[in-house]
Amino acid sequence: xxxxxxxxxxxxxxxKLEGAEAGHDWFHIxxxxxxxxxxxxxxxCNLEVVELSALLHDIADPKFHDGDETLALxxxxxxxxxxxxxxxxxxxxxxxxxxxxxxNRGEVPDVLPIELQIVQDADRIDAIGAIGIARTFNFGGFxxxxxxxxxxxxxxxxxxxxxxxxxxxxxxxxxxxLLLLKDLMNTKTGKDLAQERHDFMLNFLxxxxxxxxxx
Numbered sequence: 001x002x003x004x005x006x007x008x009x010x011x012x013x014x015x016k017l018e019g020a021e022a023g024h025d026w027f028h029i030x031x032x033x034x035x036x037x038x039x040x041x042x043x044x045c046n047l048e049v050v051e052l053s054a055l056l057h058d059i060a061d062p063k064f065h066d067g068d069e070t071l072a073l074x075x076x077x078x079x080x081x082x083x084x085x086x087x088x089x090x091x092x093x094x095x096x097x098x099x100x101x102x103x104n105r106g107e108v109p110d111v112l113p114i115e116l117q118i119v120q121d122a123d124r125i126d127a128i129g130a131i132g133i134a135r136t137f138n139f140g141g142f143x144x145x146x147x148x149x150x151x152x153x154x155x156x157x158x159x160x161x162x163x164x165x166x167x168x169x170x171x172x173x174x175x176x177x178l179l180l181l182k183d184l185m186n187t188k189t190g191k192d193l194a195q196e197r198h199d200f201m202l203n204f205l206x207x208x209x210x211x212x213x214x215x
Contacts, residue, residue, distance in 0.1 A: 002048075005083055009055045012079055016059055021142050023135035024061050028126060032057065035122035039189045049089060049115045052080070053096040054122060072097050096120075102127075102177060102184075112186070121190030124181045129197025132178055133204055140170030147171060148212060174205060 017026045036054040040047055056079070060072040073094050080090045096116045099108045100123055112120075127135065140147065146169045154175035155168065168176065182198040185191040209215075 005048075005085070006051055006055070008083060009052060009079070013055050013059060016075070021139065023138045023142075024058055024063075028135070029055060029058060031126050031131070032119070032122045035125055035193070036119050039118045039121055039187055039193075042189050043114055043118060043187060045114045045118060046092070049092045049096070050118050052085075052089075053093045053100075053115060053119045056093065057097050057100055057119060057123060059097075069098075102181075117186035118190075121185050121187050121194075124184065125190060125193050125197065128178050128181055128194060129200050132197065133201060136173055136178065137170055140173070145170055148208075171205070171208065174201060 013029055014026050017024075017029065020026070033051065033054040036050050037047070040050045056072070056076045058072070059075050060068070062069045062071070065071050076094060076097055077090060080093065092113070092115065095113070096119055099112070099116060100120050102124070126132065137147070146152070148169050148171040152169055152172065154172040156176065178201060179198070182191075182194045185194050
């Protein structure tokens with residue numbers, strides 16, 4: 001694996017995400033990259049595909065680009081071609097970027113490459129636990145969403161388009177997505193890491209409820 005390619009990708013991603021919303025900035029990418037390498041250590045996989053996919057997976061998150069799901073693919077493709085990466089490797093990376101998202105889970109193939117399983121687990125792990133809580137409230141503030149409203153119930157099993165347009169509360173997002181992620185992990189390492197973070201979120205939600213209701 002070319003360390004120059006990985007370093008060039010890091011520089012590129014840092015530049016592209018300068019000024020990004022704090023839950024989807026370079027530091028999110030860095031954590032997912034490190035988590036991906038940690039998970040990959042227990043799997044038989046192409047580490048170069050894993051690292052490149054982890055670094056590029058949120059290069060143009062559709063949430064911040066009018067829902068455009070093709071922009072990240074275009075940017076990643078152009079960058080990798082500029083680095084003289086093989087067409088085969090580019091195809092593998094773009095497949096992961098296209099299929100990693102929670103909202104797209106109903107559209108992916110039944111059998112996923114191990115590299116996608118690894119990066120997907122890493123991305124989902126960074127969405128839960130203490131970091132996940134911080135990211136969720138940061139994004140809720142960014143969108144000016146309510147933290148919580150007792151009369152607004154979570155919407156479970158939303159279709160993709162409904163999920164994309166949802167303006168629910170930040171607390172409801174835990175029930176609509178974050179608490180579901182533990183059982184969607186692909187790898188053993190991912191499942192082990194997710195369990196502790198899942199339990200932390202449950203404790204937080206219990207504490208939040210007691211404080212909200214002034215118990």
